[in-house]
Amino acid sequence: MDVNYRLLVNNTTSFEVTESESTKLNAVKVAESNFHVLKDSKPYKAEIVSADFISKKYTVKINNNSYEVVISNALDELIKSMGIERGKTKVVNAIKAPMPGLILEISVEVGQSVKENDPLLILEAMKMENSFLSPRDGVIKSIAVEKGNAVDKGQLLVEFE
Secondary structure, three states, X not given: OOOEEEEXXXXXXXXXXXXXXXXXXXXXXXXXXXXXXXXXOEEEEXXXXXXXXXXOEEEEEEOOEEEEEEEEEHHHHHHHXXXXXXXXXXXXXXXXXXXXXXXXXXXXXXXXEEOOOOEEEEEEEOOEEEEEEOOOOEEEEEEOOOOOOEEOOOOEEEEEO
């Protein structure tokens, strides 16, 4: 059975491609993310600039022109038509200690804006340092601990606005 894919380019142009059509594309990898492609006897220089595999979004440069491409299959289209967005999770508003330990370092202040994956604090537990990163973009509402504090499992550490 041939799988169908929908490619949305720059949020304006949509293409339908089958898996068998994509395997007929003559592409040779020339570097880590660079390819030489022949399509209808025409050569193209292709580079994958960025790839987000979870949301299936890619930035591709073809002959030095950049394109944003979103790839979806029948299941993705069904999920979207049902109003369910893939990869969306509930918003985290508080970070709690997953285990008892000692606060070694606090890298943020109340009122500070943070981006996803910014370091928040370091908790030492069982002789290991556990670095806590921000789960989302946001502003620090409160910090319930201080450097040197011993914390219990489930204790509030950082709260977001």
